[in-house]
Amino acid sequence: MNRRLLLAGGAILLGVLAVYLASPSPPGPMTWSTDGVRISPDGSNPLYPAISGDLVAWEEHGIGKTTQIGVFSLADHSTRLVSPHPWIQFTPSVWQDRVVWQDKRNGNWDIFLFNLTTGVETPVCIHPAKQSHPVISGDRIVWVDERNGDPDIYLFDLATGTERPICVQPQTQYDPDIDGEVVVWEDYREGYETAGDIYAFDLGTGKEMVICREKRGQWLPSVSGDRIVWQDYRGGRDFDIYLFNLTSGGERLICDAPARQWLPKIRNGTIAWVDYRNQNWDIYAFNLSTMTEYPVCNQPEDQGWPAVGHDTIVWQDYRGGNTAIYAARIPG
Numbered sequence: 001m002n003r004r005l006l007l008a009g010g011a012i013l014l015g016v017l018a019v020y021l022a023s024p025s026p027p028g029p030m031t032w033s034t035d036g037v038r039i040s041p042d043g044s045n046p047l048y049p050a051i052s053g054d055l056v057a058w059e060e061h062g063i064g065k066t067t068q069i070g071v072f073s074l075a076d077h078s079t080r081l082v083s084p085h086p087w088i089q090f091t092p093s094v095w096q097d098r099v100v101w102q103d104k105r106n107g108n109w110d111i112f113l114f115n116l117t118t119g120v121e122t123p124v125c126i127h128p129a130k131q132s133h134p135v136i137s138g139d140r141i142v143w144v145d146e147r148n149g150d151p152d153i154y155l156f157d158l159a160t161g162t163e164r165p166i167c168v169q170p171q172t173q174y175d176p177d178i179d180g181e182v183v184v185w186e187d188y189r190e191g192y193e194t195a196g197d198i199y200a201f202d203l204g205t206g207k208e209m210v211i212c213r214e215k216r217g218q219w220l221p222s223v224s225g226d227r228i229v230w231q232d233y234r235g236g237r238d239f240d241i242y243l244f245n246l247t248s249g250g251e252r253l254i255c256d257a258p259a260r261q262w263l264p265k266i267r268n269g270t271i272a273w274v275d276y277r278n279q280n281w282d283i284y285a286f287n288l289s290t291m292t293e294y295p296v297c298n299q300p301e302d303q304g305w306p307a308v309g310h311d312t313i314v315w316q317d318y319r320g321g322n323t324a325i326y327a328a329r330i331p332g
Contacts, residue, residue: 030074035297036317036326039072041079046070046325047316050094051309055116057082057092057099058316058325069101071116074312074327082114083121095136100124102132102143111143111156124156125163137178140203142166144174153185153201166201167208173199177223182246184211184221184228198230200246211244212251218242224266227288229254231262231273241273241286254286255293267308270330272296272315274304283315285330296328 030037039056040046046058060070060081069082069092083089087105089112094100097116102109111124111134125131129147131154139158144151145165153166153173167173171188178184181204186196195217200209212218214234221230226246231239239262241254255261259276261284266272269288274281281302286293297303301319303326317326 030077030327032329035299036315036328038317038324039074039077039314039327040070040325044070045323047323048091048305049307049314049316049325050092051307051312051314052094052096053310055094055097055099056307056309056314056325056327057094059090059092061323069099069114071099072325082116083112091133093135095138098136100134100136100141102134111141113141113158125154133175135176135178137180140178142176142178142183144176153183155183155203167199175220177221179223179225182223182226182228184223186219186221186230195233198228198244200228209246212242220263222265224268227266229264229266229271231264238276241271243271255284263305265306265308268310270308270313272306272308272313274306283313285313287332294331297326 045061049056049058054074056072058070060068066086067088069089071082072079082099085105089101089103092099092101100113103112109130109132110126111131113122113124124141127147132144134141134143141156143154145154148168151172151174152168153176155166156163166183169189173185173187176185181202183201185199187199196219197213198211198218198221200211211228216233216236218230218232221228228244230242232242233239238260240256241261241264243254244251257277261273261275264271264273271286273284275284278298281304282298283296283303283306285296296313299319303315303317306313306315311330312327314325314327317324
């Protein structure tokens with residue numbers, strides 16, 4: 001790489017690090033408010049948050065021509081960049097003190113992991129083909145892998161140091177998620193005219209399961225425990241949110257409010273999604289214990305890309321004209 005470009009990249013990185021030294025709120029207990037509280041630093045440009053426990057990660061796009069992974073601690077309000085390498089890094093996923101992302105430092109998309117406790121960065125998969133959309137749960141990481149010519153689902157086990165394919169069916173498998181023993185994804189093995197189905201794989205039994213193959217398409221599955229949610233177009237009018245329970249084998253409609261609901265995420269007993277019923281993008285949630293729906297944030301500006309933690313929902317927010325990451329406590 002050109003030396004001048006390296007020096008310029010270093011100056012950009014130092015500037016962004018200075019931004020990340022300033023927390024958006026003072027240390028101490030978080031002061032929660034209606035419609036959420038901003039957690040990303042002033043001067044940053046964050047997108048696509050992920051959350052685990054007290055740790056929130058996102059893509060930081062305010063770094064010249066590069067994109068890096070930023071993290072925020074809900075416990076002490078500290079912010080930092082994960083990797084010291086000023087390359088292009090997308091789609092973070094976080095589990096406790098581990099962060100994974102797709103990384104283009106080698107000229108193609110690979111999967112990397114960073115341990116925030118040890119400070120050690122590890123390549124997870126650097127196959128010459130494209131790897132993308134990693135998700136981590138415990139010691140297991142899943143991602144989309146194109147080494148066979150079309151997108152498949154692969155898994156790496158950090159405990160055993162072994163990689164394995166989860167699904168290499170013809171056509172496309174995409175948008176994986178994992179929680180514990182269950183991997184889910186959207187699947188086009190029946191052809192693109194089906195517009196996408198939802199499949200799952202049980203790592204304990206080694207069995208693949210069809211979750212939903214309704215007409216017109218299902219996308220963007222999310223799993224927590226024995227529950228899987230996704231956005232569904234079977235009605236042919238707008239996207240709705242559906243849930244499948246692996247234990248009971250039952251499916252249920254979660255939300256079919258007017259206009260579009262999409263990008264659902266589930267953790268424990270809470271489902272959050274993006275909702276257009278108010279003619280702009282808001283964040284809504286559903287409590288599976290009380291079977292009640294409620295708005296999380298319906299500010300006039302758009303909100304998008306929610307992620308659900310143990311007791312917190314985070315999302316990207318466009319109030320004020322620039323992107324920021326906001327957080328709100330889950331009621332109860």
